[in-house]
Amino acid sequence: MKEYFEIKNRRYLGGKQKLLKFIEAVIEENTVNVTSYADIFGGTGVVADMFYQKGNRLIVNDLLFSNYICYQCFFSMESYNKNKVFNYINYLNEIDQVKGYVTKNFGNKYFSEENAGKIDAIRETIEKIDDINTREKCILLTSLLYAMDKVANTVGHYDAYRKVMDSKKRIVLKYPKINNHIISTSLYNEDANEVIKKISADLVYIDPPYNSRGYENTYHVIENIIEWKKPKVEGISMKAVNRKEKTSKYTKKDAPHAFNELIKNIEAKYILVSFNNTEQKANSRSNAKISKEQILSILNEKGNVKVYEKNFNNFTTGKSHSINHKEMLYLCEVTNE
Numbered sequence: 428m429k430e431y432f433e434i435k436n437r438r439y440l441g442g443k444q445k446l447l448k449f450i451e452a453v454i455e456e457n458t459v460n461v462t463s464y465a466d467i468f469g470g471t472g473v474v475a476d477m478f479y480q481k482g483n484r485l486i487v488n489d490l491l492f493s494n495y496i497c498y499q500c501f502f503s504m505e506s507y508n509k510n511k512v513f514n515y516i517n518y519l520n521e522i523d524q525v526k527g528y529v530t531k532n533f534g535n536k537y538f539s540e541e542n543a544g545k546i547d548a549i550r551e552t553i554e555k556i557d558d559i560n561t562r563e564k565c566i567l568l569t570s571l572l573y574a575m576d577k578v579a580n581t582v583g584h585y586d587a588y589r590k591v592m593d594s595k596k597r598i599v600l601k602y603p604k605i606n607n608h609i610i611s612t613s614l615y616n617e618d619a620n621e622v623i624k625k626i627s628a629d630l631v632y633i634d635p636p637y638n639s640r641g642y643e644n645t646y647h648v649i650e651n652i653i654e655w656k657k658p659k660v661e662g663i664s665m666k667a668v669n670r671k672e673k674t675s676k677y678t679k680k681d682a683p684h685a686f687n688e689l690i691k692n693i694e695a696k697y698i699l700v701s702f703n704n705t706e707q708k709a710n711s712r713s714n715a716k717i718s719k720e721q722i723l724s725i726l727n728e729k730g731n732v733k734v735y736e737k738n739f740n741n742f743t744t745g746k747s748h749s750i751n752h753k754e755m756l757y758l759c760e761v762t763n764e
C-alpha cells in the first residue's frame with residue numbers, strides 16, 4: 428500500500444496548523460477582493476498552503492533553506508514526473524546503509540545508528556541522481572525531511588537529543604500529497620525584510636519568531652542534512668558552525684526596528700500579523716522581543732487595525748502542565764502605502 432504524507436505532518440515550533448480555521452475566518456469575514464497572498468515567514472508552509480487553495484497568486488519565503496525546499500515540492504510551478512519520483516522513493520527505501528557524515532555526527536544521538544546510516548545513503552544518492560529536475564529533487568529531499576522528523580530521537584526540536592535512544596523505528600520515505608493548482612507562485616529563501624522590497628500582494632501574512640529561540644538552532648540537524656554542505660559541528664548538541672549566517676533579526680533586541688522597517692515597505696491591501704501572549708519571565712528565552720503595544724503602534728502608522736484573539740491551549744514540550752495562552756491576529760487595512 429502506498430503511504431503518503433501531507434504538508435501538515437511535521438512538528439514545528441510556532442506552526443499554525445491548529446489555527447488555520449481562525450486565520451481563515453478572520454480573512455473571510457473582514458477583507459474584500461483578496462486574490463493574491465504572501466507568507467513571508469512561511470515555516471512549514473501550512474498557512475501558505477491554505478492561501479494556495481484560495482488565491483490565484485502566492486508568494487512564500489523563509490530564511491531556512493530546508494523550508495524553501497519543501498515549498499518547491501508543494502508549490503513550485505515546475506512540472507514533475509510523478510511515476511519517476513515515486514519510483515525513486517521506492518528505490519531509496521531499499522538501498523543499504525553507509526557510514527558517512529550523518530552517522531559520524533548524529534548517529535546514536537539524534538538518530539539510531541541504523542537510521543543515521545540509512546540517511547547517509549539516501550542523502551548521498553539523491554545528490555548523485557542526474558536525471559531529475561529541480562522540483563523532482565526537492566520532492567525527494569522533502570520526503571527525506573518528513574521521514575527524519577518521524578524518527579528523530581528528540582521532543583520535536585533539535586536543541587538537544589534524548590539521553591536514551593528510544594527512537595528505533597526504521598526510517599521510511601513516503602510520497603508527498605501534492606495538490607497541484609495552476610496558479611502563479613514565487614518562492615524565496617531570504618530575509619523577509621529584503622523580499623518585501625521586491626513583492627506586492629493583496630494580503631501579506633506575517634508570522635515571525637517572537638522570542639530569542641532561533642529556528643537556525645531549533646532545526647539545525649534538518650537544515651544541515653538538507654543543505655548537505657557538511658559543515659563542522661560544535662557543542663554537545665552538534666550544531667553546524669555555519670548556522671550563525673541564518674540568525675534572524677527577529678530573535679534579537681533589534682526586532683522592533685526590523686518589524687517597523689518591514690511594515691513600512693509592505694505594498695498590500697491588508698497585512699495580517701500573528702502573535703501570541705506567551706508569558707514574560709525573567710531572563711527567559713520565551714520572552715517576546717516585540718510587545719503587543721509596539722506591534723499595534725507600528726501597524727497603526729500603516730492603516731486601520733483590528734485585533735482578534737483566540738484562547739489556545741499550548742502544551743509545553745516535555746512538561747506535563749499546559750499554559751493557557753492567547754493567539755492574536757492583527758489585521759491592518761492599509762491606507763498609507
Ligand SMILES: C[S@@+](CC[C@H](N)C(=O)[O-])C[C@H]1O[C@@H](n2cnc3c(N)ncnc32)[C@H](O)[C@@H]1O
Binds near residue numbers: 444468472490491
Ligand atoms: C513562527 S514560524 C512560522 C510558522 C508558520 N506560520 C507555520 O505555520 O509553519 C517563523 C518562521 O520565520 C522564519 N524566519 C525567521 N526570521 C526570518 C527572516 N528574517 N526572514 C524570513 N524568515 C524568517 C523562521 O525560520 C521560521 O520558519
